Amino acid sequence: MRRLGSRRQLPVLSQSVAPTRQIHSSSSAQFRWQRAKYSPLARQFDIFTAAIGLGLSLLRDVIFPTKNERYHRRRAQKLVTTAIGLGPTFIKIGQSLSTRVDFFPPIYTEALSQLQDRVPAFSVDAAVEIIETELGAAIETLFGYFDPIPLAAASLGQVHRAKLRTGTDVVIKVQRPGLRRLFELDFQVIDRLLWWVELVLPKKRSAELRAIYQEFFTLLFQEIDYTQEGQNADRFRINFRENNSITAPEIYWKYTTAQVLTMSYLPGIKIDDRATLEACGFDPKKINQLGICCYLQQLLVDGFFQADPHPGNMAIAADGKLVVYDFGMMVELKEISTDRTIETFWAVMKKDENAVTNNLIELGLIERVEDMRPIKRVIGFLLERFTERPVDVREFERIKSEITALFIQQPFKMSPEMSFILKALSTLDGIARTLDPEYNLVAAAQPFIKSVAVTESGNIITKFGRQAVSYLRNKLTQPSANKLLIRSLEEQLAQRELELSFQSQAADRSIQRLYLIIYNLVSFSLTGFSAIGAILLTATQPVWSLALLGFAGICGLMWLYFFLNLIVKFRLFR
């Protein structure tokens, strides 16, 4: 690797710039995935070992369930270090899971959100080499300044400040070396892991899991083409050209390739840094409105939205504008989905659970089942609780058994598009709560509703505008409508209580069966891997072979012992 010698040293800008993310420098490779040489076999070994470790610790939870906070905190940290140790694919998976406050306890989501900040940087030499190879000229020729200290190190790339020869301030996002090769490898290894998992899953679930895997990697491969990201950024800027409170960096195409993205430098305060924002005189309520209106326009008007709205991707500039960075993961909604999303939005605003349920069915998010009442009840609960105040995860405890029952019945089938919308919305909700614990979705959306109600250009906007006018009129003339709805909801709740508690018992038994399946999978994997390993090693390493065979035997016996125990404990075959 070439060194940046003294002749090549460029003036440094870093004195005035605080890194926006914590940088973990790594001039020499710290992790295996950062090394130039990483054999497919070693990669496979690392991923399988981590998967088995995770499986075993889940199994421990089944056998010895515990609510001990320290234990869970330690395990959450272990997950974070495992993801960092396995590299970009798993850091991305962890980042996605960190937004699922609906599925995972806060201890886990909080720990996983560190994955936005704890990604190790790579050396400046490697960054310069990539820029020079991609742009075909020496760095001194291309730029007036280049800051060797990265402004941010993210999962896929590293951002350096620089100046064009014309004096314009820019940032250069350089992709991590060897990323494509690593993704290709992970694509194959995870495919093999899935094969094992599919052995125990019902066909339908397997197909869904495979669809998520395909979609995830399609997006990952898209994300490592920076020219695509540049085009997305241009499209976003065009969509928001009439909005002077929201902005995005301008792309310098002459200095942009698949692995190098050069754009205007737009510094700002991280959107969830409430203390600094308030110290600089910004009103958190206004910032919430900006963030929420920005997403509503993307979802409901443009049908083209950023699917990765984590706090690192949004900032508030000195002039109060909301700056959006990172257009690597954009999702395009089909026209039909946009129409439905609009209708769902209005149904949510009007707290009409029947319309919301029907729209969710049309969107492919929920499957129609014979008895839709439990689903409507959960939707009604969500509308009643959370449209006028922030989501409080603890409140889900009240209807936890019903939610579990719904998932066990499998009425939820999430299209990839919808899962991205939900992911974006739940992340936004988290950011909004950090800024203003009392924030109110309906109030925050008002400026957007009013703005579309008076706009008269474009098909969707006109249709959307008409609905906005009708909503505002409805709100003005029927102020007590929500209260009536809540009362009728409470009556329905009382009626359904008995029936639902019966359903939740069935759900518990289903969960126990699921535990048993996971348990069997892990045990079989351990026994199977050890036995296969032993056979493979027989010729070359007889001692290791014997040891592994012994291990396989012990795993087999342990499996039998715990399996019988579980049957007795859960009385599964009663």
Ligand SMILES: Nc1ncnc2c1ncn2[C@@H]1O[C@H](COP(=O)(O)OP(=O)(O)OP(=O)(O)O)[C@@H](O)[C@H]1O
């Ligand atoms: N144009 C810019 N001006 C100022 N800072 C920027 C600019 N672009 C990016 N940054 C800073 O660099 C950080 C990382 O950029 P970005 O999110 O685009 O990288 P990434 O590799 O796509 O990250 P990830 O995929 O993990 O979100 C941003 O959080 C922001 O703080």
